[in-house]
Amino acid sequence: MTAGSRGDVAPYTGLCQALARAGHEVTLVTHERFAPLAKEAGLGFHALPVDPRAELESGAGQGLHRATTGAGKLARMIALARSVVAEIAEAMVAPAEQADVLLLSPVLAPLGHVLAEGFGLPSLGVNLQPLAPTGEFLAPVVGARSIGRTGNRLSGRAVNAALDAIFVEAARTMRRRLGLPAGGVRATRHQRERERWPVLHGFSPLVVPRPRDWRAGLEICGYWWPSCPPTAQLPEQVRDFLLAGPPPVFVGLGSATVPDPERASAAFVTALRAAGLRGIVQRGWAGLRAEGDDMLTVDELPHALVFPHTAAVVHHGGAGTTAAALRAGVPAVPVPVQFDAPFWAARLASLGVSPGSVPLRGLSAQALSPLLAQAARTDAYRDRARHLGTLIRAEDGSGPVVSWLARLG
Numbered sequence: 471m472t473a474g475s476r477g478d479v480a481p482y483t484g485l486c487q488a489l490a491r492a493g494h495e496v497t498l499v500t501h502e503r504f505a506p507l508a509k510e511a512g513l514g515f516h517a518l519p520v521d522p523r524a525e526l527e528s529g530a531g532q533g534l535h536r537a538t539t540g541a542g543k544l545a546r547m548i549a550l551a552r553s554v555v556a557e558i559a560e561a562m563v564a565p566a567e568q569a570d571v572l573l574l575s576p577v578l579a580p581l582g583h584v585l586a587e588g589f590g591l592p593s594l595g596v597n598l599q600p601l602a603p604t605g606e607f608l609a610p611v612v613g614a615r616s617i618g619r620t621g622n623r624l625s626g627r628a629v630n631a632a633l634d635a636i637f638v639e640a641a642r643t644m645r646r647r648l649g650l651p652a653g654g655v656r657a658t659r660h661q662r663e664r665e666r667w668p669v670l671h672g673f674s675p676l677v678v679p680r681p682r683d684w685r686a687g688l689e690i691c692g693y694w695w696p697s698c699p700p701t702a703q704l705p706e707q708v709r710d711f712l713l714a715g716p717p718p719v720f721v722g723l724g725s726a727t728v729p730d731p732e733r734a735s736a737a738f739v740t741a742l743r744a745a746g747l748r749g750i751v752q753r754g755w756a757g758l759r760a761e762g763d764d765m766l767t768v769d770e771l772p773h774a775l776v777f778p779h780t781a782a783v784v785h786h787g788g789a790g791t792t793a794a795a796l797r798a799g800v801p802a803v804p805v806p807v808q809f810d811a812p813f814w815a816a817r818l819a820s821l822g823v824s825p826g827s828v829p830l831r832g833l834s835a836q837a838l839s840p841l842l843a844q845a846a847r848t849d850a851y852r853d854r855a856r857h858l859g860t861l862i863r864a865e866d867g868s869g870p871v872v873s874w875l876a877r878l879g
Contacts, residue, residue: 471499471562471565471572471574471575472498472499472500472575472578473500473518473520473575474522474575474577475523475724475725475726476724476790477724477725477788477789477790477791478500478575478577479498479500479504479507480507480697481598481693481694481695481696481789481790481793482498482500482575482694483498483507483508483510484695484696484868485596485672485867485868486511486513487511487513487697488868488869488871488872489872489875490512492872492875492876494875496513496514497514497515497516497565497569498513499516500518501517501520501521502518503521503523507696510699511697516561516564516565517561518558518562519554519558520554520557522725523725527727527755547809548632548633548635548636551636552635552636555581556639556640556643558578558640559637559643562578562581562582562585563585563644563647563648566582566586566588566589566591567589569589569591571591571592571594571878572586572592572593572594573594573596574593574594574595575595575596575597575598576595576599576601576633579595580633580637580641580655580659581637581640581641583658583659583662584641584645584650585644587648588644588645588648588649589648593667594669594670594871595667595668595669596669596670596694596871597669597670597671598672598673598789599611599671599673599789599810599813600671600681600690601626601630602626602669602681602684602688603622603623603625603627604623604626605619605620605622605681605683606682606683607622607813608622608813609629610809610810611629611810614812614813614815614816623683630659631656634655634656634659635655637655638655641655641658666686666687667687668688668874670690670691670870670874671688671689671691672691672692672867673690673693673793673867674690674692674693674862674867675690675692676821676858676861677796677817677862678690689870691865691867691869691871692862692865692867693862693865694868695774695793695867696773696790698772698774702775703775704771705768705771707766708750708768708771708776711748711766712779715748715764716748716781717748717779717781717846718748718749718781719742719747719748719749719781719782719783719784719842719845719846720749720776720777720780720782720783720784720785721738721750721751721758721784722752722784722786722791723752723756723785723786724752724754724755724786724788724791725754725755726755726756726788726807727755727756728756728757728830731757731758731759734756734758734830734833735751735759736835738751738760738784738835738838739765740835740839741834741835741839741842742842744835745839745840745842745843745846746843747843747846748764748765749764749765749766750765750768750776750780751766751767751768752768752769752770753767753768773791773794773798774797774798777797777798778798778800780800781800781801781846781847782800782801782802782803782842782846783795783798783800783801784802784803784805785802785804786804786805786806786811786830787804787805787806787807787810787811787812787814787827788810788811788814789814792804792814792817792818793862795823796818796823796858796859797859798859799855799858799860800855800859801824801825801845801851801852801855802823802845802855803825803827803841803842804818804828805829805830805838806827806829806830807830812827812829821858822850822851822854823854823855823858824845825841825845825848825851827841
């Protein structure tokens with residue numbers, strides 16, 4: 471069970487396929503918009519309401535760009551989520567009633583806990599970000615700069631408390647529907663922590679080592695990769711463009727939206743040309759575009775197929791696209807948009823596979839162009855990215871989830 475943008479859904483398709491290969495019947499429960507992802511991966515599917523793209527393009531969604539801090543963006547997103555959570559909660563009951571086990575992403579875990587209790591089901595957390603409080607880094611959804619061990623830990627607790635607040639009314643209604651005694655979302659979280667509820671994390675320990683102060687039951691497994699059919703190929707137009715010159719830079723902001731697509735597109739194209747680089751520009755939810763013989767505008771492409779052919783990747787700093795660039799072994803220049811993006815951008819820089827980032831609010835060709843030139847032409851970034859990519863591709867992130875289910879008998 472998961473909700474959110476494409477980056478909150480796609481990694482689970484590969485995990486689900488691994489579970490299916492192990493003999494499990496798997497149903498992906500998420501927004502109707504992502505039904506094609508489940509179909510392509512050969513998975514069962516149960517639709518949840520709400521179109522995340524429509525919500526991000528709404529007035530409230532565009533208001534996220536007016537917030538100047540991570541905490542401010544989080545507050546606006548919480549308000550947006552609270553307006554739709556009751557509708558989502560209602561649609562989660564039917565698939566849970568038919569399930570034997572619930573695998574819960576953090577964005578739906580507070581409701582999933584109620585369903586697991588109501589139907590007497592085991593459950594497992596499957597997280598794409600390190601959301602458990604730790605003294606080692608600031609809560610990823612509010613920034614990347616450490617404020618000291620105590621402050622970092624408090625930031626994690628504050629973020630979890632804020633996220634819990636989204637679900638208070640919906641969880642109360644669900645508990646009444648399932649005939650459960652009254653209980654709060656926060657109390658349930660504390661109970662799960664005391665019980666050492668298992669949460670497996672789908673990112674590499676090479677990128678985020680397991681914090682030493684995490685409780686037992688919190689483990690980092692390795693990345694879960696989006697499903698990509700073995701027969702999948704890049705479109706002919708893309709293959710021709712790749713063959714027509716030196717490796718291009720891929721530019722895409724994934725499921726992120728921007729307040730001014732024309733301005734953002736112009737900044738990317740101008741920066742690429744100033745650095746003497748060709749570009750593949752993905753429209754995405756931001757509506758980017760580029761024109762000219764040295765530029766190619768594309769729609770959705772499997773990252774696993776196109777990234778290995780690029781000189782560098784410019785992306786919005788989402789967990790999934792960050793992972794895809796690492797897997798491909800190519801340097802990156804993040805343009806962090808919001809939430810956990812600055813956290814992943816800082817990780818890439820610390821790993822030596824990125825010369826730095828340019829936040830969307832400060833995006834300009836002058837700021838971006840020198841970073842593009844460094845990422846695409848500096849041996850140190852390229853060599854480090856290739857080495858790290860080799861190590862990450864050797865990890866089996868799905869294996870621990872399969873093993874956990876096997877222990878249930």
